[in-house]
Amino acid sequence: MGLVVQKYGGSSVADAEGIKRVAKRVVDAKKNGHQVVVVVSAMGDTTDELIDLAGQVSPIPAGREFDMLLTAGERISMALLAMAIKNLGHAAQSFTGSQAGVITDSVHNKARIIDVTPGRIRTSIDEGNIAIVAGFQGVSQEGKNITTLGRGGSDTTAVALAAALDAEVCEIYTDVDGVFTADPRVVKKAQKIDWISFEDMLELASSGSKVLLHRCVEYARRYNIPIHVRSSFSGLQGTWVSNEPQGDRKVEQAIISGVAHDTSEAKITVVGVPDKPGEAASIFRAIADSGVNIDMIVQNVSAASTGLTDISFTLPKAEGRKAIDALEKTRSAIGFDSLRYDDQIAKISLVGAGMKTNPGVTAAFFEALSDAGVNIELISTSEIRISVVTRADDANESVRAVHTAFGLDSDTDEAVVYGGTGR
């Protein structure tokens, strides 16, 4: 029996009852002979309440102080969890990100982990303790200031600790049963995935699946740490994310892992761009300099008679204003006709490593959408993913149609509630 890192999100420790339930589960793992390190998020809405408080005293809270503020949330939940575990008769010690050796860069509010020096954690568990670590936070290498890792940061803390401690598995406990073939709120017959490869999980995460964040999966893949996503409210097996299915988890790789959808993006079309070298570069340099992250990019061949072309791209709705402003400023230099902004779009993605060796997948995907009467506005593909942009109103119908067409529907309706993972 080796070392297990368990991570519990905010919804799992939302109140005293939740903390006691988590404590029991942690103790069970210890009783089974594991060394246990627990990473915990802030309780329920604590973080949002702190953000609200910050907004009341300052319209633009400073990064360093904002991080100092937010890290209070995990401090509360980790101390309470340690107390609850001790109350069950087991030794426990809680550690801040700094005490746990989570070293980050100095980018406040979205720091990146650059090293983990888990000496105190190792000592603590070797002395028989269950170690509780505050998720989402670290300490900067320069300046020794408290930093936070941004949304989903606790999952990354857990995976990074699992890597540094050479853990057997990193268990991510959340309020859903695992990763599903589609969002169960949209597709009643969505099925829990028993095993999924890192690669497919990365594509799902960047296509709108919210169970695991891209960054966390990327970290796990780099250090080859198996992730087990499961519910803290049941004893069921969840979804294993790893390089290869192992042990009694041997399952056949599915051709298609799942269907993801994302309605958080908007589309900008730059109309009438002179079709000559350097124009696209100028446009995306302007966007990049404004700090906006873009997703899909599509450029159609230009109509030969005009010498003009249209370039479309998608980006988070929240960054729409910034991108439009940046483009308007460069309008005369670039020389395009106009900008179209459209935030009533959805992105539908089909993900599966099997599509590499199954040539009919793309055609079947488009046929399913066509049969459902859904118009496709943009298309973009990777080796193991096809994404299309449709009208936002068509999103749910599109996901259901594709899910059925690829034989992903379960025989019975699943009774699950699907939600976020805290952070």
Place this chain on the structure above:
Amino acid sequence: MGLVVQKYGGSSVADAEGIKRVAKRVVDAKKNGHQVVVVVSAMGDTTDELIDLAGQVSPIPAGREFDMLLTAGERISMALLAMAIKNLGHAAQSFTGSQAGVITDSVHNKARIIDVTPGRIRTSIDEGNIAIVAGFQGVSQEGKNITTLGRGGSDTTAVALAAALDAEVCEIYTDVDGVFTADPRVVKKAQKIDWISFEDMLELASSGSKVLLHRCVEYARRYNIPIHVRSSFSGLQGTWVSNEPQGDRKVEQAIISGVAHDTSEAKITVVGVPDKPGEAASIFRAIADSGVNIDMIVQNVSAASTGLTDISFTLPKAEGRKAIDALEKTRSAIGFDSLRYDDQIAKISLVGAGMKTNPGVTAAFFEALSDAGVNIELISTSEIRISVVTRADDANESVRAVHTAFGLDSDTDEAVVYGGTGR
């Protein structure tokens, strides 16, 4: 203009409005040319809410984890205060007790400061920042664990930092205008004291005055740091506590500084103790071993005919049960008759260095009580204090009578609200 340490209690930073008001006051001190270090308590009821949460997960929360939990409170208030100050256009940085170099022993929940190494604070203020420090907390020399200093700990943090940084003054901001000649809730004509010596303040603090805790005043006296207790809600001068009145604060030393009362104690009388050497020692050894702190001790001469004597002492009501249990256990060994427990008592104390050289004070004190029809149950004196125990019901009347008798009444009714200082 030198360095000023300001401390704000929980009631001063109870909400966003309070934090913004404090920020303005801090900035004013900076604008006046001072270097400013601010020590801040947790917001309003935060600490009590955290204690309540701890009680929900564990009946007896562990010391180390309890401290980790409670220190979240100051983390929140200090970060918010730093943000609010930055929002006024001034540079500010917040520091935990550990970052500020507050080194303590390892006694969780009531640690004592054993050293302050304020290197980071010094650097921060020398760079032009206002430094905000979390009160009430430190880090243990051994083990580097987070500790808390117990009730009133933030005041001690402020005085300790003031000493380590060689500050001009330590300003303690609270929700009252200063130290009064008696509790203004009881004595309408109580007057604010402009200046009081460390010695008199120590006696008042140990006699029931709650504005400053004994430990904080003791620390200030040892390092000769003037304390200025004042309201965070007004711009008024408060009460200076120092060795000698200085500068324009020259005031004559009053014969009597004030009248304090305390209704938080109970009285235990050990009846029928054999009047021979070692009996009192055995009784108080039993009490001490149970961890109970006692206050006044009175033993009457024994009635020659019986060879038995009675020993009475006072102690905090909260520790009554423990003391009785400890005494019952040693009953046969000590050989007393019975125990009497009485929690309907009040302690009335008259404090003033002037009584050393004014022989009539004791007589006048007893006459005032007698004229008010108050019966005295116990008497105890120090060089600059006389305390008596009366019935709890007589407390307010006693304080008023003594206050008037010693000419402490103001000519006008003061319009102040008197309350606690947070921690």
